[in-house]
Amino acid sequence: MNALVALPVLLPLLGAALTLLLATRDRPQRVVSVACLAATLAVAAVLLVRTYRHGPLVIEIGGWPAPVGIVLVADQLAALMLVVSSAVTLCVLLYSIGQGQSDASENTPVAIFHPTYLVLTAGVTNAFLAGDLFNLFVGFEMLLAASFVLITLNGTPLRIRTGSTYVVVNILASMIFLISVGLVYAATGTLNLAHLAHRLDALPDGLRLSLQLMLLVAFGIKAAVFPLSAWLPDSYPTAPAPVTAVFAGLLTKVGVYAIIRTQTLLFPGPRAAALLLVVAGLTMLVGILGAVAQSDLKRLLSFTLVSHIGYMIFGIGLSTVAGLVGAIFYVVHHITIQTALFLVTGLVEEKTGSTDLRQLGGLARIKPLLGVLFFVSAMNLAGIPPFSGFLGKLGLLQAGVAAGGPLPWILVALGTLTSLLTLYVASRVWSIAFWRAPGPAVASTVPLPTLMVGATVALVALGVGLTVVAGPLFDVTTGAAVDLHERTPYIHAVLPGGRP
Amino acid sequence: MSASGANLVSFVAIGVLVGCGVTLLLERSLIRVLLGIVMAGNGVNLLIIFGGRSGRAPVVGVPGTGAMSDALPQAMVLTAIVITFGFTAFLLAISYRSWYLTGDDDVPDDLEDQQIVRRAAAKEVSTADLSDERADSDSEQVDAPAPRRPHRGEGPE
Known part of the structure; x- marks a missing residue:
């Protein structure tokens, strides 16, 4: 049973190798990638059920015992993230196949879209399952290397220009992460997360705090938390639609996941809480104000993405179980809905050739299905009941009220304001792009590819479905949050003999 | 240690x-x-x-x-x-x-900066909400809209 834990990393990697071998044969490449991701999703679902019932699963890669060897750990949080991420990556893959987003042709030596996409998935799953800090770093590097290739796909001037900023910023973030890894090892002599949980407690307070802050900066850049978020709205929108969608949905959340993991397991307690709450508030506010000012749909959505990262950091910053429950629920909700919104935007671009709000108009009449898809996802993002966005925000705001104190109350107010501004942004896009008379952008008469529409519908339906399964989902997130807060289930699973 | x-x-x-x-x-x-x-x-x-x-x-x-x-x-x-x-x-x-x-490998200013500078110079506000003003005469538009990908069964490719 434990061997299953390695599969979510192994399957996409093997798939990547296989698709590389298939070189330019388009159809076999598609079959292999879809099969790999579907299998990953199935394994992730099994892992989630298993961890929910019986606690964390651990596999020691290479057979070396825990503090020395590399371990992969699937606890409830990791398993839940795996399920959501593989469902989303599968949907986006189908969408990109529908769009013909593959560079396989007679002239290309090797078609790289599918292999790179699978490596990206493997990096994401590896980061979720990593049981030690260095393996987490490797997971990040895998997904980064793949994302570099995807964001500069085809090497057009605009993508090279924005891609170079993205590449440099992310390499810098990795370097800060690597410095923290080196310092953590020098200070404690271990990198295993469970082992670190013991050893870090013994360090002097100042040293411990500086290590915590360095890791926070590194993950803050990846998660696009406010003062470190300027790179995101500039680089994401130029990539191909499915690539932007999967980046927006997943990559920032891997950063958020890393923050959750390190803040709860390695540095428990409210030491950085005030800092996290302040940056959470600023992230929400600055992000959404940026979105209000945008006139391009993709850039606008990138700013809402930054803004809503603030909600998750808010939940983490409360450092209570209720806050963590809200944050984890919000991560799940936001991965699906933000990806869905970018996919809808991709459909708009496919239909009209533009995502510029000044060019668009009358989409609700031209293509009613697009209108429905956008409306449902946008209302979901803004947090209108009964959608999951409402439940997620409600959970977070309740946790904030329960925590009490001036800072959480300010954050509750800011959260409500951000939600209202998101509603404003959503209705602005709706009334400009969908409701007014058709704009200069001419709608294509060619019908949209069925697979693209199907994948988008599936993802929007998944976002709505989160409301239906909100009860069980809250059970899982509560279980995950309680485990994180107690720390002992994770530590005992990795180091069965207790303190080594 | x-x-x-x-x-x-x-x-x-x-x-x-x-x-x-x-x-x-x-x-x-x-x-x-x-x-x-x-x-x-x-x-x-x-x-x-x-x-x-x-x-x-x-x-x-x-x-x-x-x-x-x-x-x-x-x-x-x-x-x-x-x-x-x-x-x-x-x-x-x-x-x-x-x-x-x-012809060079310099990293240019980001789009947001360029747009804000242009807007400030022209003392104008965002025109996206004004439905009768279209983008044609809009100095704010720094980034040219991406060329539309030809659909299958449409155009020469």
Whole structure:
């Protein structure tokens, strides 16, 4: 049973190798990638059920015992993230196949879209399952290397220009992460997360705090938390639609996941809480104000993405179980809905050739299905009941009220304001792009590819479905949050003999 | 944790490497940025090496395990070197492509900055909400809209 834990990393990697071998044969490449991701999703679902019932699963890669060897750990949080991420990556893959987003042709030596996409998935799953800090770093590097290739796909001037900023910023973030890894090892002599949980407690307070802050900066850049978020709205929108969608949905959340993991397991307690709450508030506010000012749909959505990262950091910053429950629920909700919104935007671009709000108009009449898809996802993002966005925000705001104190109350107010501004942004896009008379952008008469529409519908339906399964989902997130807060289930699973 | 082999010289070396790296990172030219990343990356690698205990080669079977160096940071640094190597190659490719397309490899101002500067110069507000003013005469539009991908069964391709 434990061997299953390695599969979510192994399957996409093997798939990547296989698709590389298939070189330019388009159809076999598609079959292999879809099969790999579907299998990953199935394994992730099994892992989630298993961890929910019986606690964390651990596999020691290479057979070396825990503090020395590399371990992969699937606890409830990791398993839940795996399920959501593989469902989303599968949907986006189908969408990109529908769009013909593959560079396989007679002239290309090797078609790289599918292999790179699978490596990206493997990096994401590896980061979720990593049981030690260095393996987490490797997971990040895998997904980064793949994302570099995807964001500069085809090497057009605009993508090279924005891609170079993205590449440099992310390499810098990795370097800060690597410095923290080196310092953590020098200070404690271990990198295993469970082992670190013991050893870090013994360090002097100042040293411990500086290590915590360095890791926070590194993950803050990846998660696009406010003062470190300027790179995101500039680089994401130029990539191909499915690539932007999967980046927006997943990559920032891997950063958020890393923050959750390190803040709860390695540095428990409210030491950085005030800092996290302040940056959470600023992230929400600055992000959404940026979105209000945008006139391009993709850039606008990138700013809402930054803004809503603030909600998750808010939940983490409360450092209570209720806050963590809200944050984890919000991560799940936001991965699906933000990806869905970018996919809808991709459909708009496919239909009209533009995502510029000044060019668009009358989409609700031209293509009613697009209108429905956008409306449902946008209302979901803004947090209108009964959608999951409402439940997620409600959970977070309740946790904030329960925590009490001036800072959480300010954050509750800011959260409500951000939600209202998101509603404003959503209705602005709706009334400009969908409701007014058709704009200069001419709608294509060619019908949209069925697979693209199907994948988008599936993802929007998944976002709505989160409301239906909100009860069980809250059970899982509560279980995950309680485990994180107690720390002992994770530590005992990795180091069965207790303190080594 | 353990006696490390670090001394003043090694710390100065790390400091100089990372310091020069950061200075180069602040440049506009991608090649200089790349050199900065390589220098800072090597500084970080040294830092990790000195994080572990120094000593003799850690070979199994050789007596005196107490005097052996810590093998774990060395293994990590190998991984980090490989990763830096890959990223360096990729950045080189990017800067070559950038030079090929535009004649230089400078990183330009970001779009938001350019738009705000233009708007401020023209003293104008966003026109997206005004349905009768279209984008044609809009000086705000710095980024030309992406050319539309021809659909299958449409156009020559």
